[in-house]
Amino acid sequence: MFVAMNRFHVALGQEEAFEAVWKGRESSLADMSGFIDFHLLRGESVAEEGYTPFISKSTWENRDAFVAWTKSENFRAAHRNAADNRSMYLGPPKFEGYTVVEGA
Structure with a gap:
């Protein structure tokens, strides 16, 4: 298995808008050969870093x-x-x- 991750630093106050973009996107991941699953993870705010x-x-x-997808x-x-x-x-x-x- 292969796990691909993109880390984003989202400006404070933009979290809801960022999530809305992801939730509203048209995704064709499930149509791709070899795709297993997708998750969008929200971490704890890093207020001192903004x-x-x-x-x-x-x-x-x-x-x-994954490379074929890209x-x-x-x-x-x-x-x-x-x-x-x-x-x-x-x-x-x-x-x-x-x-x-x-993995388990």
């Missing part, structure tokens, strides 16, 4: 399935308007990819 951490986490059968028309369509919401973030998201070594 942001709330969020993570978008998707799980795939393997890294190749090269697909579905991926381009899903991210087409991402720049429209740039004011919600403190910097760009940070990608992290992990191969599952052990």
Whole structure:
């Protein structure tokens, strides 16, 4: 299995708007071969830094399935308007990819 995560620093006060963008998006992840699941995680506010951490986490059968998603028309369509919401973030998201070594 492969886990792909993007870490976002969302400006304080923009949390609801950020969540609304994700909840209102058209997603075709379930149509992709090798896709297992997706979660949007909201962390605790980091008031002294001025942001709330969020993570978008998707799980795939393997890294190749994830890479195929990133090269697909579905991926381009899903991210087409991402720049429209740039004011919600403190910097760009940070990608992290992990191969599952052990799981329950």
